[in-house]
Amino acid sequence: MLQAVELKASYGKVSVLHSISFEVKQDEVVCLVGSNGAGKTTTLKAVMGLVPSQGDVLFHGESIHSLRPAQIARRGISYVPEGRRIFPHLSVLENLEMGAYLCKDTKALKNRLDQQLALFPELTGRLHRPGGTLSGGEQQMLAIARALMASPKTLLLDEPSMGLAPMVVDRVFNVIREVSRQGISILLVEQNAAGALAVSDRGYVLEQGRVVLEDSTKNLQGNPGVQRSYLGGHL
Amino acid sequence: MFLQQVVNGITTGCIYGLVALGYTLIFGVIGLINFAHGEVYMFGAFIAFSVLALLGGPFSLAIVAVIIGTALLGCLMDGLVYRPMRMAPRVSQLITAMAVSIVLRNTAMLAWGTRTRAFPSIFPLRAMEFWGIRVTQLQLAIPVLTLLLMIGLHLLIYRTRLGKAVRATSLDLEMASALGIEPNHIIATIFALGASMGGLAGVLVSIFYGSLSFDMGVAVGLRAFVACILGGIGSIHGAMLGGLIIGLAEAMAVGYISPGYKDAIAFLILTLVLIAKPSGIFGVLVEKGG
Numbered sequence: 001m002l003q004a005v006e007l008k009a010s011y012g013k014v015s016v017l018h019s020i021s022f023e024v025k026q027d028e029v030v031c032l033v034g035s036n037g038a039g040k041t042t043t044l045k046a047v048m049g050l051v052p053s054q055g056d057v058l059f060h061g062e063s064i065h066s067l068r069p070a071q072i073a074r075r076g077i078s079y080v081p082e083g084r085r086i087f088p089h090l091s092v093l094e095n096l097e098m099g100a101y102l103c104k105d106t107k108a109l110k111n112r113l114d115q116q117l118a119l120f121p122e123l124t125g126r127l128h129r130p131g132g133t134l135s136g137g138e139q140q141m142l143a144i145a146r147a148l149m150a151s152p153k154t155l156l157l158d159e160p161s162m163g164l165a166p167m168v169v170d171r172v173f174n175v176i177r178e179v180s181r182q183g184i185s186i187l188l189v190e191q192n193a194a195g196a197l198a199v200s201d202r203g204y205v206l207e208q209g210r211v212v213l214e215d216s217t218k219n220l221q222g223n224p225g226v227q228r229s230y231l232g233g234h235l
Numbered sequence: 236m237f238l239q240q241v242v243n244g245i246t247t248g249c250i251y252g253l254v255a256l257g258y259t260l261i262f263g264v265i266g267l268i269n270f271a272h273g274e275v276y277m278f279g280a281f282i283a284f285s286v287l288a289l290l291g292g293p294f295s296l297a298i299v300a301v302i303i304g305t306a307l308l309g310c311l312m313d314g315l316v317y318r319p320m321r322m323a324p325r326v327s328q329l330i331t332a333m334a335v336s337i338v339l340r341n342t343a344m345l346a347w348g349t350r351t352r353a354f355p356s357i358f359p360l361r362a363m364e365f366w367g368i369r370v371t372q373l374q375l376a377i378p379v380l381t382l383l384l385m386i387g388l389h390l391l392i393y394r395t396r397l398g399k400a401v402r403a404t405s406l407d408l409e410m411a412s413a414l415g416i417e418p419n420h421i422i423a424t425i426f427a428l429g430a431s432m433g434g435l436a437g438v439l440v441s442i443f444y445g446s447l448s449f450d451m452g453v454a455v456g457l458r459a460f461v462a463c464i465l466g467g468i469g470s471i472h473g474a475m476l477g478g479l480i481i482g483l484a485e486a487m488a489v490g491y492i493s494p495g496y497k498d499a500i501a502f503l504i505l506t507l508v509l510i511a512k513p514s515g516i517f518g519v520l521v522e523k524g525g
Binding site: 081 | 396399406409
């Protein structure tokens with residue numbers, strides 16, 4: 001349903017993505033793993049229309065490549081950025097409301113809110129606090145909840161486990177499984193390759209702006225090169 | 236004398252505050268000091284003047300024309316000039332804003348002439364005396380109107396879906412756009428909003444002084460800009476407070492030192508703020524964009 005075709009992107013004269021092609025099918029969790037600077041974040045931003053790129057991005061068979069980010073969001077793609085990017089001076093509730101900005105039906109909005117609070121009970125008591133006062137883990141939950149408020153078909157997740165305590169990291173990956181069960185396909189970018197592969201169906205390995213390997217997570221987990229480079233060699 | 240100057244200071248302070256809101260709203264979202272904002276204030280006055288002089292009123296029609304006219308002017312300014320410049324370096328944007336200011340001022344000069352025009356007297360401006368202080372009805376009306384506009388703006392920004400989107404966009408434009416908020420719509424909205432408040436301030440001043448001229452926006456634009464810096468640029472409440480402080484300081488300087496120092500006060504305050512607390516009263520100094 002989401003397909004990137006030979007995506008290329010550069011910051012000024014420095015080329016970051018050379019030619020990235022991948023696909024996320026209905027109900028799939030797909031991860032992009034790779035080291036720092038491999039182009040994972042840029043790939044997500046290019047899909048979301050946040051950085052200029054060449055190539056094509058198809059969603060449900062239609063090109064969304066030349067659309068503005070807000071139009072892409074309207075098509076049903078939600079984005080959880082690296083570093084969470086909660087609106088710090090907006091309350092938790094307002095952050096969630098902004099996630100559902102495109103939904104003007106107050107009843108549907110209330111339903112979605114209840115749904116998210118069921119999935120993220122830790123936010124319930126914090127609804128009227130400024131988003132910036134939450135802990136890192138809570139902010140990550142809020143960022144995911146905010147994205148889900150849009151009721152997306154596909155969720156883009158950029159480094160959701162970054163900078164979090166191990167227990168919270170487990171919680172994040174459990175949430176990803178739960179979201180996937182709701183029928184939302186997920187494109188996950190992670191440096192924590194072990195965790196990412198554990199929740200994904202398929203994975204792509206990125207090196208220096210190129211896809212160097214693509215396989216089912218089972219095969220990737222068994223691949224000696226992947227073990228050495230991304231899994232610490234002891235799996 | 237002191238109370239009289241307080242009354243005078245509050246009147247002009249409210250005007251500065253209203254104009255300052257336009258600067259601060261726009262800066263809050265796109266990080267641009269719209270130096271042409273003083274000209275919008277002037278256009279507001281001239282739109283009302285034209286409606287009253289050509290059509291003979293009614294005053295309510297003039298006010299509607301000012302709100303719509305200046306809101307359109309704000310949107311046009313953004314759409315035709317600033318939007319294509321959005322990715323340009325900050326300095327280029329500032330210079331562009333100055334150019335827009337010059338173009339607008341000269342347009343007004345060609346349209347309405349260089350003379351100071353008398354504003355049609357629609358209200359009999361009766362002055363009342365309380366304990367030796369002379370207060371005109373308008374001097375009472377200006378703070379009340381300003382307060383109402385402030386409350387309206389506050390409710391809009393903090394209570395409505397649109398207002399929340401404005402705040403979200405000002406905090407993180409890219410993230411807001413990824414949530415489906417069109418930044419250009421939000422920016423056009425705040426240009427319209429800021430411009431119409433500035434335009435209304437221009438009308439109030441013209442009625443108050445009974446006159447208007449094509450260059451009336453320069454001095455007020457400068458003071459309102461200083462009011463923003465003083466209050467903390469990007470802060471709505473700061474802009475209003477900054478306006479009041481400058482209005483009062485000017486009134487005191489006029490009353491106790493010499494009317495000649497009136498123009499120096501804003502510069503003095505600007506200098507002091509930049510030395511002592513560059514982020515202003517409510518401001519958190521943020522570096523926006525490039």
